[in-house]
């Protein structure tokens with residue numbers, strides 16, 4: 284959205300426990316259309332990073348190509364970012380993560396980026412359980428290239444052009460579950476209450492955390508015939524349950540509402556509280572998660588909230604037994620076996 | 634692959650690739666050898682793109698250039714592609730023992746540390762050409778809490794890595810990338826020159842696994858009184874020495890294992906050489922090139938059909 288942001292900041296601006304103000308998690312001014320769902324997702328990322336107090340320079344932002352993939356410029360301006368090529372954010376994220384595990388990796392993609400050209404990469408980054416947050420800003424269309432239907436558009440859903448989509452849609456949460464993702468959630472750009480704690484929990488999860496955020500494209504796909512418009516999503520959302528996220532550092536002092544049904548402790552010691560809502564949804568059963576998504580879909584509902592979580596998984600580094608140090612800190616002594624070792628190799632080949 | 638190579642060229646990301654060339658196009662003869670990926674790699678990707686190529690010709694050189702490629706990629710902040718082929722990659726080869734100098738240090742190129750960023754009074758710019766060699770300073774993620782963060786992107790950007798479609802800024806950046814490619818000539822392995830036993834106005838150029846066969850052919854030809862200065866090209870971009878070698882000879886034979894004379898054409902394009910000066914000696918049936926084949930073609934190109942072969946007396 285294009286507007287002039289005032290430079291003035293109140294001297295008593297609140298700061299998080301590391302002393303950073305919320306402003307220090309912001310990025311450049313957005314150039315997206317006014318009302319685009321993607322800007323709300325950026326705001327939720329800013330809020331979540333501020334609240335869990337991750338140092339901005341310890342975050343790396345990676346994206347593919349699309350309106351959604353442009354957004355990393357609009358949050359965390361003090362973080363390194365990488366806007367890569369269409370559909371191949373996962374391979375850049377994999378490289379970066381393998382080179383340095385001491386960073387928080389936030390990947391932003393679109394439904395076109397992930398469900399079409401990037402479907403192969405998406406499957407593999409999920410099954411490798413790369414420690415990252417992977418957000419799809421899902422608007423059911425290719426926003427950047429003027430609104431063509433994407434592979435997540437529902438059968439019969441029509442964009443502004445008015446032609447109903449004839450193809451079966453790809454449900455990215457189901458795909459992520461089947462590919463082995465260890466944290467799967469769905470949310471809505473218009474539901475900050477749900478999205479911010481999900482992002483916080485996803486960042487704390489040590490493994491592949493996938494959030495499919497339905498994020499309407501106001502310019503090309505926000506009409507009454509579309510199943511990815513604001514109105515439709517608001518009216519058809521069903522939640523797995525309300526959740527709270529309690530970072531490890533706050534655990535002792537935090538006061539939380541009574542009556543939660545289940546709590547899950549993550550690797551880093553932070554805790555997710557899940558509240559009972561209607562049905563008692565079990566977030567640690569992959570099969571039930573797939574079934575629940577399908578059941579709601581058949582009822583014409585979109586299941587949102589935390590859908591699946593494996594808190595005890597091993598991430599890619601653990602599976603590969605990689606070196607703990609960032610690769611750039613390894614020197615000749617660490618890496619090079621030297622001339623003597625080479626002589627032994629030569630001798631073996633004689 | 635080409636799309637990522639274009640991204641790495643434009644966004645200036647170091648990378649090392651090994652291309653074990655085989656007979657194309659497409660799946661071609663997948664178990665047979667060729668030197669036919671020069672075009673595919675030198676200018677891989679859309680837009681004005683150029684890549685650094687290395688041409689090893691022995692297993693030992695694959696090893697040495699492999700290590701060197703990583704230094705070059707970090708120094709030049711661009712992809713470096715090693716072009717070997719199936720002749721080397723799949724066959725058993727006799728090799729000199731591999732050697733390693735234990736005092737050798739890795740070249741990590743121009744990277745600012747937190748201390749250097751702290752000492753800077755001016756604003757850090759990822760694409761500011763501070764040394765005027767086309768190579769700028771980069772930072773690693775997480776280095777400094779306040780300074781040095783930047784956005785890597787395949788879209789055009791200014792010196793501070795901020796997106797722009799300003800034509801002048803775009804051209805300035807593209808010209809700097811050219812300057813960097815010029816700088817690369819000083820870093821890549823120099824060609825190997827072997828003068829002929831007698832003064833000659835003709836030379837021969839070759840690379841990679843055409844080396845042994847070409848040297849043997851030169852021996853055969855010199856026995857017949859045909860003397861050629863020889864140059865083995867080891868890298869692209871071509872350095873000054875390559876241009877001088879061609880300039881200093883009336884005619885140069887270019888030996889290569891592909892249909893279209895890719896090295897010859899690359900020389901013509903990059904060094905602006907009169908095509909008539911470069912005579913193509915080619916072989917591309919998937920089997921390694923032989924000395925007999927090379928010498929026959931050179932003889933023919935020299936009008937050798939009229940030359941009676943001198944037979945050495947046996948006995």
Ligand SMILES: Cc1ncc(C[n+]2csc(CCOP(=O)(O)OP(=O)(O)O)c2C)c(N)n1
Pocket residue numbers: 348349350351352369392393394395396397400420422424425426427428433
């Ligand atoms: C290899 C390649 N193919 C096609 C394109 C053109 N293209 C740019 S963005 C885009 C689709 C973006 O859709 P999505 O990922 O859903 O992002 P949105 O704009 O909807 O947020 C396409 C096809 C491209 N940039 N690269």
Ligand code: SF4
Pocket residue numbers: 314315316318319320321350351422426427499500501502503
């Ligand atoms: S075209 Fe659609 S997706 Fe792109 S910025 Fe505008 S509203 Fe958002």
Ligand SMILES: [Mg+2]
Pocket residue numbers: 349393394395420421422423424425426433
């Ligand atoms: Mg989209």
